[in-house]
Amino acid sequence: MIFPSHLIEDAINEFAKLPGVGKKSALRHVLYLLKKDASEVQKFTTAIQRMRNEIKFCIKCNNVSDSDFCNICAGGSRKQDTICVVENIRDLIAIENTQHFNGLYHVLGGLISPLDGIGPDQLFIESLINRVNEGTVSEIIMALSANIEGDTTSYFIQKKLASYNITVSTISRGVAYGGELEFTDEMTLARSIQNRLPMNSITN
Amino acid sequence: MIFPSHLIEDAINEFAKLPGVGKKSALRHVLYLLKKDASEVQKFTTAIQRMRNEIKFCIKCNNVSDSDFCNICAGGSRKQDTICVVENIRDLIAIENTQHFNGLYHVLGGLISPLDGIGPDQLFIESLINRVNEGTVSEIIMALSANIEGDTTSYFIQKKLASYNITVSTISRGVAYGGELEFTDEMTLARSIQNRLPMNSITN
Numbered sequence: 167m168i169f170p171s172h173l174i175e176d177a178i179n180e181f182a183k184l185p186g187v188g189k190k191s192a193l194r195h196v197l198y199l200l201k202k203d204a205s206e207v208q209k210f211t212t213a214i215q216r217m218r219n220e221i222k223f224c225i226k227c228n229n230v231s232d233s234d235f236c237n238i239c240a241g242g243s244r245k246q247d248t249i250c251v252v253e254n255i256r257d258l259i260a261i262e263n264t265q266h267f268n269g270l271y272h273v274l275g276g277l278i279s280p281l282d283g284i285g286p287d288q289l290f291i292e293s294l295i296n297r298v299n300e301g302t303v304s305e306i307i308m309a310l311s312a313n314i315e316g317d318t319t320s321y322f323i324q325k326k327l328a329s330y331n332i333t334v335s336t337i338s339r340g341v342a343y344g345g346e347l348e349f350t351d352e353m354t355l356a357r358s359i360q361n362r363l364p365m366n367s368i369t370n
Numbered sequence: 371m372i373f374p375s376h377l378i379e380d381a382i383n384e385f386a387k388l389p390g391v392g393k394k395s396a397l398r399h400v401l402y403l404l405k406k407d408a409s410e411v412q413k414f415t416t417a418i419q420r421m422r423n424e425i426k427f428c429i430k431c432n433n434v435s436d437s438d439f440c441n442i443c444a445g446g447s448r449k450q451d452t453i454c455v456v457e458n459i460r461d462l463i464a465i466e467n468t469q470h471f472n473g474l475y476h477v478l479g480g481l482i483s484p485l486d487g488i489g490p491d492q493l494f495i496e497s498l499i500n501r502v503n504e505g506t507v508s509e510i511i512m513a514l515s516a517n518i519e520g521d522t523t524s525y526f527i528q529k530k531l532a533s534y535n536i537t538v539s540t541i542s543r544g545v546a547y548g549g550e551l552e553f554t555d556e557m558t559l560a561r562s563i564q565n566r567l568p569m570n571s572i573t574n
Contacts, residue, residue, distance in 0.1 A: 168466050170441065170459070171434045177421035180414045184399045195388045197460055199422055200434070207422040210384045211415035217381035218403055218411040230375045230404070237374065255374070256401055262372050 226297070228273040228290050230255055238262075238271060245269040247304040251294065251323065253277055253311060261309060269307070272297065277315035278322055286322055294323065298330055305333040312339055371397075430501070432477040432494050434459055442466075442475060449473040451508040455498065455527065457481055457515060465513060473511070476501065481519035482526055490526055498527065502534055509537040516543055
């Protein structure tokens, strides 16, 4: 694409680096900001700069935070004996927004992936074991993606925790609520039959 | 949605103001920038700030520009006697990217819209007439949207230019190239029959 100004072009190129943003959307964003007051654009860039430069990570669970401990770990109202293990902050936010989990989290910062050269040492697994070592945890819920990396990571952590007297569970998988059987992929459908549950054990 | 940090939340809210960006995409952008080097985020915000604060508008055609005259007006290689009238910079960029127009432009900065309180005086129509007054223009091409505002604006400008010995043309409208008749809206199809052209007059 040809642009009439280098300033516009630079801004478009920067926007187009964002995930899922093409040159056309980038142009739309740039022309939108061009029409806004300079103060509003300042607010936009300041919010991004502050987010990047001032953000902290919770020293307990690695969640993003405004201070040393995130508000989930800091507030005492959550169940302290249950830790939900997630790959990243996006997954944490997704679970948090269901408003159906009242325990703590542990963000791994990735999944074990030999192909990408990511081993257990590059993830926050050791700090998870340390938290369990403190003796207050009774259940670890693995909430990782249902793929090879997720399964490998779950398996690795489960092995590490085998000697502790705690429950290690995993989020349930199967046909989505509201999902129609005929449109569910074969793998999910097959597993949902294999891993069927007694009717009276289900929470709706 | 619940977010674990005010810094994250502020940045998400700013991104979500952009056209077509919801909270979920905004979160994706923010977490992407969070993972990037501080210098790259700095580059992103600087490009936007510079674009907003240093951009100029061509004093001849109102196109965005890095200096007083845009590179289309400044470079002498374009046909100086043909002016294509567009609503905004986005439309100019769209036509420019076809690489099939070699004249100059005139950006109106909007369309006449009594409902929105936009009259001819708020648009760069007077400066268009001034350019025609200079005597070097032989054709004005109206490239405005095919709606009431576009038609009103075209009609108003055409009236203004009636006393000049120049051609006033409009971009052709009809069934899109590659477009199938059955999926073309009735209005377009009806007009394309009414405004049919001799086969040998068409440039392909």
